[in-house]
Amino acid sequence: MNTTSSQPERTHLRLGFVALSDAAPLAVAALRDLGACHGITIELCRQPSWAAVRDKLLSGEIDAAHALYGLVYGVQLGIGGPRADMAVLMVLNRNGQAITLSRPLADAVDAGASVKEALLALGRRPVIAQTFPTGTHAMWLYYWLAAHGVHPLRDVESIVIPPTRMADALVDGALDGFCAGEPWHAVAQAREAGRTVAYTSEIWPDHPEKVLACRRDFAALYPNTARALVRTMLDACAWLDAKTHREEIAQALSSPELLGVPTALIAPRLVASGDGDARALPVRFFDDGAVNYPRVSDGHWFITQYRRWGMLDADIDDGDIAASVNQTALYRDAAWAAGIAIPGERRAATFCDGRVWDGGDAAGYLAGFDMHA
Structure with missing residues (x-):
């Protein structure tokens, strides 16, 4: 029985987000009141860090959130924090992240040094930040370093700081680089503290990035509400497909309540990924x-x-864990009601080191790596 036309059990939702350009779908949904036609209203709740997003999801202070894909799985598995059953309702975007190195390191790479040579030349362990221990940025950074022959846990000191503090830390000399979302790479570059040396779409082209996350009991107790929220976010993501709309939301995101960063530093990498750098695939919200x-x-x-x-x-x-976290049936109901096609269950992805992942032989895929902790 299809229940997507049923009234939401909860009509006012508090959604958490961190100050990043890819929080755009939440901003669009709230500012344009896109939930109204689905029976919900949205209140945006800016959080200072991903740890705060985690804690407030678990405490119930927020109902759902724009969240790192890997944050959800870290909580589900109890890695580096409290364990709870979590749900991924949908993917909010693909691509749109980057790795920035300090100017001396970026200059060395530009001059022909390998990433490994440039880092070793420091004569100490480089300090490179990411945003959450199990998050996407940590995994992109680790994968990229390993592909360049650098062990991310032994050769590098990997630390966690909120994305909003990345540029300041690079300016202060506390970091040698960082992996995070935009607009903080654009900010670091504008302050001449570092330069973007890699885009995460070079590591895994069209990789999943932020998701709409909630506790699994929330989705179970309020399924109509969860479907209404997915419908709302699909509308927001579709709206963002237009270039003029991205320019419009970039201006809105610059407000102190959202990112608090000038539009000129948000728009270029949101509208034309990588500020027009041909290496970067565009950030995708809908397609x-x-x-x-x-x-x-x-x-x-x-x-x-x-x-x-x-x-x-x-x-x-591991496969059962992923199947329990990712709410594919709920998503299908919402997408079906919106007339949106469901893509295939698997897609083959070729990473920067030539390895291919399609979700098939996970044990064989994992056994192919020769760098472990």
Whole structure:
């Protein structure tokens, strides 16, 4: 029985977000009141860090959030924090993240040094920040460093700081680089503290990034509300497909309540990814729904990386975990009601080191890596 036309059990939702350009769907949904036609209202709740997003999701202070894909899985698995059953309702965007190195390191790479040579030339362990221990930025950074022959846990001091503090830390000399979302790479570059040396779409082209996350009991108790929220976010993501709309939301995102960063530093990398750099694939929010389906194989990939880096050794069925977290049935109901096509369950992705992941032979994929913790 299809229940997508049923009234939401909850009509006012508090949504958490961190000050990043890819929070755009939440901003669009709230500012344009897109939830009205689905029976909900949205209150945006800016959070200072991903740890704050985690804690307020678990305490119920926020109902759902714009969240790192890997944050959801870290909480589900109890890695580096409290464990709770979590839900990924949909993917909010693909691509749109980057790695910035300090100017001396970026200059060395530009001059022909390999990433490994440039980092070793410091004569000490480089300090490179990411935003959450199990988050997407940590996994992109680790994968990129390993692909360049640098062990991300032994050769580098990897630290966690909120994305809003990245540029300041680079300016102060506390960091040698960082992996995070925009607009903080644009900010660091504008302040002449560093330069973007890689885009995460070079690591995994069209990788999943932020998701719409909630506790699993919220989705179970309020399924109509969850579907209404997915419908609302799909509308917001579709609106963002137009270039003029991205320019419009970039201006709105500059407000102190959202990002608090000048539009001139938000718009270029939101409208034309990488500020026009040909290496960067565009940040994608919708593409007729191809972006948004919460593929189980995408979530499963994060678990392979936790095992790769010694963060997880539990004897559990990783595929079953991913299938329980990613709410594919709920998403299908919402997408069906909106007339949005459902893409295939698997997609093959070729990474920067030539390895291919399609969610099939996870054990064989993991066994192919020769760098472990």
